Amino acid sequence: MHDLRVSYAGAVKALRGVSLSVPEGSVVAVLGNNGAGKSTLLRALSGTLPASGGAITGGTIELRGKALPRDDAASIARSGLVQVPEGRRVFANLTVEENLRAGGLAAPDRAKRAEARAWVDELFPILRERATQRAGLLSGGEQQMLAIGRALMASPQVLLLDEPSLGLAPKIVERVGEVIREINARGVTVVLVEQNAAMALAVADHAVVLEVGEVALRGTAEELAESEAVRERYLGVSTQAAATGTRVESSAQPLAVEALSVRFGGLAALSDVSFTVEPGSLHALIGPNGAGKSTCLNVLSGVYAASAGSVRYGSHELTRLRPHRIAALGVARTFQNIALSPRVSVLDNLLVARHRLMRSGFLADGLKLPRARRERAEHEARVREIAELLGLTELERPVGTLSYGTRKRVELARALCAEPELLLLDEPVAGMVRDESAAMADAISRARAELGISVLLVEHDMTFVMGMADRVTVLDFGKRIADGTPATVQRDPDVLKAYLGAAA
Amino acid sequence: MNQFVTLFVGGLFLGAIYSLVALGFVTVFKATHVINFAQGSVLLLGAYVIARAHESVGFALAVALGVLAAAVASVLIDAVLIRRIRRADLGTLAILTLGVDILLATELSRRIGTDVLNIGAPWGSDVTEVAGIRVATSRVLAGGVAAVLVAGFWLAFKFTDFGIAMRSAAEDGEVASLMGIRLNRVAATAWALAGALAAIGGLFLTSFPAAGVTGSVGLLALATIPAVVLGGFDSPGGAVLGGLIIGVVSVLTAGYQEELSFLGRGLGGVAPFAVMLLVLLVRPSGLFGTREVTRV
Amino acid sequence: MRRVGLLAVVLAFTVTACGKGGAEEEPAKGSGEQAVKTGPGASADTITLGYLPDLSGVFAPNGKSQMEGANLYWDAKNKAGGICGRQIEVKVQDTGYDPQKAVAAYQQLSGDVIGLGLVLGSSIVNALLPNVQQDQMFLNFAGWTSDILPSENVAIAGTTYDIEAINAVDFLMKEHGVASGDTIGHLYFEGDYGENALKGSKFAAEKHGLEILEQKITPADQDMTGQVSAFKKAGVKAILFSAAPPQAASLAGLAASQKLDVPIVANGPGWTPQLLTTPAADAMEANYFVVSSMAPLSVQSEGVTKFLSEYQAKYPKGTPSSNGSLYAYAGAQIADAALTKACENKDLTRKGVLDALHSLTALDTGGTVAGTLDFSDPASPPGSLVYIAKVSKDAPGGLEALGEPAQAADAEGYSF
Known part of the structure; x- marks a missing residue:
């Protein structure tokens, strides 16, 4: 693969000249944060x-010296390059047996198919036992095994694995790692895309780290595991300006999460998690993908129900309240994906958020009665103040025409316009380039200082978090593995292991 | 009682024909996520070809030609119009097929005009009597053919490579293509099968007790839409059951029109849709449909 | 676009020219006596008639067949010297059986024609009526519903569906032993045709103490299983049929298969010779009758024989496959009579032709339409007699007339 460039909808550049050569018979890991371009x-x-x-806008992809077609997935699969998709995506309504047969459709001939089948049986005895069950009924780990087995049925020369450890228990992740080694031992080349750097670096020969569509680092797995640069990226260790420590004056109340558990069916998304967000502090909730961060945020804002435990904001128990009741208590949130009206101006998007605070009714407002007009003018003044605080200037422009980073700040501003006491931020810098994420960090700090609010921040980007958080709670597989100041958390052996694996 | 049994059996046989057409509808939906309103005019095309050809080439060959013509027309709709905008939303694609339906049906009804074209079936207006119930032989045959085809479909879906490919593609097209399954080929096969089923449905719908092929036969396929919705858009079993229910309901409401006259006359045409609405009130995704589909 | 504009200009010019021609009172050439007054559509040597058939819509084959019948009549007429020393010119515009298109087509024609030789479909006629009334044109209606009455402008060839149905009941009681207290079924289309017939059958049933079991259907219904079953259960002694041939075949075939061995009597539109090629042919031959004021082709009357021989001379393939030719032929006969009368009155204006039409009280079509036609009362159909025919494979057109045209006594008391 050479100088690959990819863009989405002609505008968003997801890959900017990535070159990668995968030697035959090796395992190459592709690491990077959310939005770095791994899936692309x-x-x-x-x-x-x-x-x-998306579309490839430049560069070449070759398999054994032959150029691969760019948009014919079936031909690519038949030529020996087979992908195990992210999130497993087994055919849930087909039986295990049928899933494997579907994989075998791309096999070159019957003999190869039978051979592959024998191998899959050997690798995953569990699939043989469950052959007649519907794939949707398998556990997450079994589904991952099935997804890998299904891909192996095509007798691939190169196997692409997209986040195979996502959402799986540590033991299963370990097993996936072993399977990858066994597959590789049979001469299959493996390209492994992972957020779980620990697992990836443990099985890979070589690795590259992607950052906003470019290769930031490359080297052997050992080199990278030892590398300071990787540690910095994953743990934010080298950041100088650690916690500000300055507690701002705040009208907020403490948010106490106690022994919170959430289950989806049989899967425990959160188990027994406790932490407290002190008034006026910036508290970060971090952890690898699938650790339960977003789940936690969804419980706090009333979207999910807790299975056990309590969440108290001041004297109010939040776990039994509907989302709008929680919002009325002064707890606001932003979303991972932007949820603004693209055709409406920034100002109007922000004014909508003042709804909770408006006293004059819909009718009075519609009729433009003097009282309503006065009230609207007051709200508009306040909205402009908040916008200025976040560095937003062009308030008349439709939101859809703004850059991604600016839109995320508009979303933050909208949350602030509801005059919250506690702000929940869900990955505010996901997919941002460095400048944008710096602007966001600045915006959050200023908002906190000026408005005196508490902030609970869920984030992937370690550098970003370590630079500004007062306190950090680390989750892994739904459990709290560390809680403390950024400095203590960075040195915590469990955290190191979760992020970088035993190798670190 | 006797009337009820006669009507019920008659309805089942009529329903068997609807089932075939509905099965084609579902096959296309499963494979390509297109609500194919052109099924009606393709049905008319198949019947038209059979009616026009049987005098010169004989009935058996005419049926083969009709089935082939319908299958080819159906595949062309997919290959020429649908394929290039496969990722367009459900509504756009449905309206596109509706446009094709109007064009094809208009042209065919113009050719047919007010004529009644005999389909040329060798069993004519023969009647079969079983346990005192007299049913048109063509309907009994339709029931038999439908049973064989439905069973064949089920077996093929369940056990052949093609069936696996089709179901994989239906469930997750992107992943299926990652497994080397050629989606365009699966789509073409599904459309061809739907066209063939429509032609066979058309053959029986225009055989006795119907008079023959007329311009409005394409509208008959409309009756299969409640059948499909009733069964759940993506369920072949649902389509078959839905077809049977609609057949029985429409024949029963026509047969008991006098007793039901307080609901207004001409109920037979409306009843299938009423039943569909009732079922949807209780089960919003149809009898066997998956939730995701109705949410689209 | 430009071409349309040009056409409009030419048309406008033509209209003005015609208008001018109409304003002057030219003496008729050849007659030498008193001058004949003329208006739009009539000149010194031609009379122009408009035709608005459906040549591209669902009734296109019928429309084609109608134009065959019309041309047949006028060609012969022109060969014999025309009317009033003038040749008859036929101008045709397609309606596509679409009222919108029909109105546009009428606008194209109306400046040039003296009247409309034949228009198919009551929806079309209803759309045209306001203009036709304003232009004082006469219009030959290929349709037999009494809903169109009263109208000064519309000429119906014979009687209407309701009267046909009354005659059908009369026939059933006289010839097929239907008696007071019996139930008869009536299968009919929704819309003016079927409902007009139902009005007649209900009237007759009330008079004779019969029960009518109604079964309403639409043209999209092709399978009469449920209806036949309902008739059988009710033990109907006979079935009246006011729908189209596809439903006729299904009804007759199913009745036979369910051993419902009763006579079925249909209105005129319920028959086409093609039904004899359907699987239901045998069943129809046994039990199917047609009541219509239009003659079955097997009638040995002067008009029908003439029509058939002219038809065979021009189209050697044999008998016309649809009823349209005879409808248009009969319509041409009526137009001919009205024009001839107008010429005698020395008034070939549109108003003159309408007046002439209303002065016809005993028009004899030579049997193409049953009985003699009386156009003096715009509120009732010109005819009241009907032919009753049974299906026969050997008869020309598949229908064999049963006796002479007849009229039910009940029809006298019926109000339209």
Whole structure:
């Protein structure tokens, strides 16, 4: 693969000249944060970019010296490059047996198919036992095994694995790692895309780290595991300006999470998690993908119900309240994906958030009665103040025409316009380039200082978090593995292991 | 009682024909996520070809030609119109097929005009009597053919490579293509099967007790839409059951029109839709449909 | 666009020219005596008639067949010297069986024609009526519903569906032993045709103490299983049928298969010779009758024989496959009579032709339409007699007339 460039909808550049050569018979890991371009890279390789609206705008992809077609996924699979998609995506309504047969459709001939089948049986005895069950009934780990087995049925030369450890228990992740080694031992080349750097670096020979569509680091797995640069990226260790320590004056009340558990069916998304967000503090909730951070946020804002435990804001128990009641208590949140009206101006998007605070009714407002007009003018003044605080200037522009980073700040501003006491932020810098994320960090700090609010921040980006948080809670597989100041958390052996694996 | 049994059996046989057409509808939906309103005019095309050809080439060959013509027309709709905008939303695609339906049906009804074209079936207006119930032989045959085809479909879906490919593609097209399954080929096969089923449905719908092929036969396929919705858009079993229910309901409401006259006359045409609405009130995704589909 | 504009200009010019021609009172050439007054559509040597058939819509084959019948009549007429020393010119515009298109087509024609030789479909006629009334044109209506009455402008060839149905009941009671207290079924289309017939059958049933079991259907219904079953259960002694041939075949075939061995009597539109090629042919031959004021082709009357021989001379393939030719032929006969009368009155204006039409009280079509036609009362159909025919494979057009045209006594008391 050479100088690969990919863009979505002609505008968003997801890969900017990535080159990567995968030696035959090796395991290469592709690491990076959310939005770094890992999935895009795999999509480009497997020919599924068009399905998500992307297109290769430059560069070449070759398999054993032969150029691969760019948008014919089926041909690519038949030529020996087979992908195990992210999130497993087994055919849930087909039986295990049928899933494997579907995988075998791309096999070159019957003999290969039978051979592959024997191997899959050997690798995953559990699949043989469950052959007649519907794949949707398997556990997450079994589904991952099935997804890998299904891909192996095509007798691939190169196997692409997209986040195979996502959402799986540590033991299963370990098993996935072993399976990858066994597959590789049979001469299959493996490209492994992972957020779980620990697991990836443990099985890979070589690795590259992607950052906003470019290769930031590359080297052997050992080198990278030892590398300071990787530690910095994953743990934010080298950041100088650690916690400000300055507690701002705040009208907020403490948010106490106690022994919170959430289950989806049989899967425990959160178990027994406790932490407290002190008034006026900036509290970060971090952890690898699938650790339960977003789940936690969803419980706090009333979207999910807790299975056990309590969440108290001041004297109010939040776990039994509907989302709008929680909002009325002064707890606001932003979303991972932008939820603004794109055709409406920034100002109007922000004014909508003042709704809770407006006293004159819909009718009075519609009739433009003097009282309503006065009230509207007051609200508009306040909205402009908040916007200025966050560095937003062009308030008349439709939101859809702004850059991604600015839109995220508009969303933050909208949350602040509701005059919250406690702000819940869900990955505010996901997919941002460095400048944008710096602007966001600045915006959050200023908002906190000026408005005297508490902030609970869920984030992937370690550098970002360590630079500004007063306190950090680390989750892994739904459990709290550390809680403390950024400095203590960075040195915590469990945290190191969760992020970088035993190798670190 | 006798009337009820006669009507019920008659309805089942009529329903068997609807089931075939509905099965084609579902096959296309499963494979390509298109609500194919052109199924009606393709049905008319198949019947038209059979009616026009049987005098010169004989009935058996005419049926083969009709089935082939319908299958080819159906595949062309997919290959020429649908394929390039496969990722357009459900509504756009449905309206596109509706446009095709109007064009094709208009042209065919113009050719047919007010004529009644005999389908040329060798069993004519023969009647079969079983346990005192007299049913048109063509309907009994339709029931038999439908049973064989439905069973064949079920077996093929369940056990052949094609069936696996089709179901994989239906469930997650992107992943299926990652497994080397050629989606365009699966789509073409599904459309061809739907066209063939429509032609066979058309053959029986225009055989006795119907008079023959007329311009409005394409509208008959409309009756299969409640059947499909009733069964759940993506469930072949649902389509078959839905077809049977609609057949029985429409024949029963026509047969008991006098007793039901307080609901207004001409109920037979409306009843299938009323039943559909009732079922949807209780089960919003149809009898066997998956939730995701109705949410689309 | 430009071409349309040009056409409009030419048309406008033509209209003005015609208007001018109409304003002057030219003496008729050849007659030498008193001058004949003329208006739009009539000149010194031609009379122009408009036709608005459906040539591209669902009734296109019928429309084609109608134009065959019309041309047949006027060609022969022109060969014999025309009317009033003038040749008859036929101008045709397609309606596509679409009222919108029909109105536009009428606008194209109306400046040039003296009247409309034949218009198919009551929806079309209803759309045209305001203009036709304003232009004082006469219009030959290929449709037999009494809903269109009263109208000064519309000429119906014979009687209406309701009267046909009354005659059908009369026939059933006289010839097929239907008696007071019996139930008869009536299968009919929703819309003016079927409902007009139902009005007649209900009237007759009330008079004779019969029960009518109604079964309403639409043209999209092709399978009469449920209806036949309902008739069988009710033990109907006979079935009246006011729908189209596809439903006729299904009804007759199913009745036979369910051993419902009763006579079925249909209105005129319920028959086409093509039904004899359907599987239901045998069943129809046994039990199917047609009541219509239009003659079955097997009638040995002067008009029908003439029509058939002219038809065979021009189209050697044989008998016309649809009823349209005879409808248009009969319509041409009526137009001919009205024009001839107008010429005698020395008034070939549109108003003159309408007046002439209303002065016809005993028009004899030579049997193409049953009985003699009386156009003097705009509120009732010109005819009241009907032919009753049974299906026969050997008869020309598949229908064999049963006796002479007849009229039910009940029809006298019926109000439209």
